[in-house]
Amino acid sequence: MSKIVVANELEVIERLTTEISKCAKRAIVESGVFRVGLSGGSVLNFLSKAIPRIQTDLSKWKFFFCDERYVDETDPESTYGAYKIKLVPQTELQLHQFEPINVNLPLAECAADYEKKIRAEFGASIGSIPEFDLLLLGMGPDGHTCSLFPEHALLDEKTLLIAPIADSPKLPPQRVTMTLPLINNAKCCMFAMCGTSKAEMVKRVFVDMENLPAGKVSPKNGELLLILDAEAGKYIQK
Numbered sequence: 224m225s226k227i228v229v230a231n232e233l234e235v236i237e238r239l240t241t242e243i244s245k246c247a248k249r250a251i252v253e254s255g256v257f258r259v260g261l262s263g264g265s266v267l268n269f270l271s272k273a274i275p276r277i278q279t280d281l282s283k284w285k286f287f288f289c290d291e292r293y294v295d296e297t298d299p300e301s302t303y304g305a306y307k308i309k310l311v312p313q314t315e316l317q318l319h320q321f322e323p324i325n326v327n328l329p330l331a332e333c334a335a336d337y338e339k340k341i342r343a344e345f346g347a348s349i350g351s352i353p354e355f356d357l358l359l360l361g362m363g364p365d366g367h368t369c370s371l372f373p374e375h376a377l378l379d380e381k382t383l384l385i386a387p388i389a390d391s392p393k394l395p396p397q398r399v400t401m402t403l404p405l406i407n408n409a410k411c412c413m414f415a416m417c418g419t420s421k422a423e424m425v426k427r428v429f430v431d432m433e434n435l436p437a438g439k440v441s442p443k444n445g446e447l448l449l450i451l452d453a454e455a456g457k458y459i460q461k
């Protein structure tokens with residue numbers, strides 16, 4: 224795990240720009256496409272500033288969601304809806320480069336359908352696990368990441384790559400989420416966090432190594448990067 228602590232949010236965004244740019248370059252050279260998993264919440268704010276600065280062929284990027292709220296895209300809780308409003312208009316990205324969930328399906332089918340779409344994108348048969356080039360992750364104040372919450376049975380999910388959750392302690396309760404087998408098969412997982420409100424949980428998860436969801440992110444063959452501002456990273460030793 225690499226922990227990078229910089230002075231402030233502006234520097235977090237700069238570092239994120241550099242690190243995402245490296246991943247994009249590598250993926251596009253290797254396979255002609257850069258496949259990214261997006262999170263919602265504060266990560267969207269960082270990415271809406273970082274992605275427009277990256278020198279890259281954006282047409283080669285393809286976006287999926289690490290987790291998504293089971294609401295219509297016009298709902299303010301929709302992560303896809305928020306990227307559509309905050310990121311897309313600032314770039315040459317086209318909506319067809321994003322794979323939203325299908326909320327017209329019942330929740331469990333919606334999750335299964337999303338897994339099928341991800342498998343199809345990677346040409347991954349049942350039994351094999353797709354390798355995302357990059358997952359951009361956030362962490363909530365309870366240590367959750369994606370929609371994997373402390374002590375939730377989904378933390379032990381071994382079969383589904385995308386799971387439905389109907390009892391999320393954070394609203395809205397119905398969501399779909401990547402599970403750990405998919406997350407930990409990524410080539411790179413990056414957490415970006417800012418502010419004092421994250422500091423204590425950053426310490427518990429990434430310094431004290433308490434048994435919390437964000438601490439279970441540990442790519443088998445990939446890298447794990449934390450990019451923190453001085454407030455979020457105040458308990459990280461220099």
Ligand SMILES: O=C1O[C@H](COP(=O)(O)O)[C@@H](O)[C@H](O)[C@H]1O
Binds near residue numbers: 290291292360367
């Ligand atoms: O509910 C969610 O929360 C986490 C953390 O959000 P943040 O605003 O505290 O960064 C986010 O990563 C996840 O995608 C989202 O659905």
